[in-house]
Amino acid sequence: MYKRGLVQVWSLEQPEWHCRIDEGSAGLVASCWSPDGRHILNTTEFHLRITVWSLCTKSVSYIKYPKACQQGISFSRDGRYLALAERRDCKDYVSIFVCSDWQLLRHFDTDTQDLAGIEWAPNGCVLAVWDTCLEYKVLLYSLDGRQLAAYCAYEWSLGVKSVAWSPSSQFLAVGSYDGKVRILNHVTWKMLTEFAHPAAISDPRVVVYKEAEKSPRGALGRPACPSFRAAESKYEIAAVPVSLQTLKPAADRANPKIGVGLLAFSPDSYFLATRNDNVPNAVWVWDMQKLRLFVVLEQLGPVRSFQWDPQRPRLAICSGGSKVYLWSPAGCVSVQVPGEGDFQVLSLCWHVTGASLALLSKDHFCLCFLETEDEADGAIGQLGAHT
């Protein structure tokens, strides 16, 4: 509860256990868990400091001068280290803490104008640091603070919009405002290839799925649903060449809707899913083995978010409607979320095992269970609604 500066914690296993943290006048801007689940990091108002509350010892630690940026905190995948972006005297620094005892391990400055984000590689040995969007600069630091490489694709234009590591730590995908994704390899930190996102697709090897509305008919065998349920939709394969809907961004406003805003690698690093904000209705899936475009999915509405199943190459997409879409190399399917009223799926989150999916709307969430592959392909079983 950010306005009141309160954090409330409950236990899933012991319902009577609860905890309340009150920041009081310090205010609360952000709060997150530590990877071991025993500490809570609260960012106070104006990013004055980060307070680390320990649930084991009821002790408090403070971290000064955190940086207020898009992604200033990053925990390594194994939960050992925390990288934090700081800014003192108009210079950017990165501090690496050991999560077990919150000791400062390394503190080094970065060669950036205005650090916009940091992210650990999944192997926990390399930290990617990127600069503000006014300058295209990606820096790579090793765990002990040495700079390994710097990469700059071009100057004088808006730079990096989003960054993603591949789960094998082999690739670093950098999405920029010019609508291209550049893949860097982990050996030389030089660009392997770049993926462009043109609005017209002409390669005949690419499969384009277009979401189309089914004519409104009652579904057979389903329990009776209220009449104001939205129409069903299905995917059709469109013949190449295809031209996608584009959006012309307002050039004089901040945060223009151009460039590659969302990037995600599949868990086996075989696929990379991207979204170009110019073409907001489409999700592009790239084949990382052949380094070319594999599939394009065009939805009826703008894509809000997508996430890969943590266990297998299955992508779940939501576009603000009441449907969730699933894609896998075997095919794609559109599923209606059952429930009373309109359930606007605003974001989604997979469970670690990949067997269930949480769909979040403004003030409700829905758990979706996926049947195992013994059943028919892509069959989505019972959907339970909990609020």
Place this chain on the structure above:
Amino acid sequence: MGDWMTVTDPESKNISQYTSETKMSPSSLYLQKVLCSSIPLSKNVHSFFSAFCTEENIEQSISYLDQELTTFGFPSLYEESKGKETKRELNIVAVLNCMNELLIRQRKNLLAQENVETQNLKLGSDMDHLQSCYAKLKEQLETSRREMIGLQERDRQLQCKNRNLHQLLKNEKDEVQKLQNIIASRATQYNHDMKRKEREYNKLKERLHQLVMNKKDKRIAMEVLNYVGRADGKRGSWRTDKSEARNEDEMYKILLNDYEYRQKQILMENAELKKVLQQMKKEMISLLSPQKQKPIEKADDSTGTGISDVEEDPGELSRESIWDLSCETVREQLTNSIRKQWRILKSHVEKLDNQVSKVHLEGFNDEDVISRQDHEEETEKLELEIQQCKEMIKTQQQLLQQQLATTCDDDTTSLLQDCYLLEEKERLKEEWSLFKEQKKNFEKERRSFTEAAIRLGLERKAFEEERASWLKQQFLNMTTFDHQNSENVRLFSAFSGSSDRDNLTVHSRPRQKPYRVSNGSPICTSKLTKSLPASPSTSDFCQTRSCVSEHSSISVLNMTPEETRPNQVGGECANQKWSVASRPASQDGCCSECSWTSTNSHVEKDGLP
């Protein structure tokens, strides 16, 4: 000397026209006369020629002619004169010679004139032609000049455009540079401002921080129900230098592990690539070595090196194991040897290309020519073979299609199909006959069943009617009670003994004759008879028919007044009477509801013997 001029009026004696002024006119007359006597021409010409020499001026004309001829280089017409003043005699020979000479010359001149005329004509035509050509060329020149001017104009315009574009480009570049400079300056300015603002902001933050920290707000607190254990189950430890060192160690360990892992991967990749390279090298060597054994016309250095390479092989094979190491020298060796082999291969291929091209161009060597011929022959043969194969493939395809297709013209296949069809037909016939039989049976059974059902229905009806009538009788004979018991017993015995009665009594028949009963339900009775022998005991019957007897007690009573017959069974006539009693009640047409027992007896008689 004398200019011969055309005479307009040859008949006129006006000779002055055609003689030279230097000479005397009468001499010309004489000349004409002389000439006209010797030359046989037309009168005009005659007169023309006679105009020069006439009878009178012969001497003058001879001297004139002599003078003219000598000036022309001819020998004199006169004879050699002995004295000066003696009259010179005309040398006829000289005259004839001169005449001949003049004729010859005339002919020559005519020829020359002709030639000159033809040449003149030719030249004239040439001139015309050349003039026309000249005119055309002038036109062409004009047009080409105009074109050139046009092109020059265009060229100029394009150059102008080019210059403009260059200028624009330069301007744009300058603008870009300017803008970049502006951006850079703005960036520095912006950074400067940002820094300033940040410093201000930081100062404010510091103050706020101090204030917040100083407040010591009790509310900043954490309420926990109970402490949660650490995730790894261990206890927390204090922060000391040792722990710091431990953290550093861990960090380095992690880094080293990662590096080692990566190095392993890279080593594996390297080993694979080296294997591939070595294989490539071996294959290249094997490719090249059989070539070296062929006689090559041009001796090259490459052959020498190739052979030396082949010799190198055994030596190299032994050194393969060393190449698993990855030191600098070994790496270089491998790459160098691969490069060498590749160069050899390349040169060999180039040589072959050259050979082929030389054979195409020169063909100086017989061997080469023959080989080319052979080559061509072989290619022809191969082409033929290819054609044949293609045809075969086509025929095969056709045959295959025929086999697959349903309609075919081949006899055997149609016969085969017929056979199959016959088999199937026979099978079908059998099944059909079976089916028909079964159908018939079913029909029969159905019919029988329907008949049975009808009969059952009828019997039931009959039974119902009988029952009804019997009940009526009973009701009607309610008053007579004294014979009730005996009648009951009789009834029972009648029931039980009906079968016996039927067996014995034949004479009862005539009594029943008027009672014509219809075999409403022969089957039921037969059923009854069947059942009766099974259990003829009266007791059984009493039990089974006790209910009936209660209802039919009335009718039994009715029967008593009529004759009774002493029987071992006893109730036989009672039966009959009952039947008699029942009959009038059911006189109407319900023959079917006639006595049960009477029908019984009737049927018995029929059925038993």
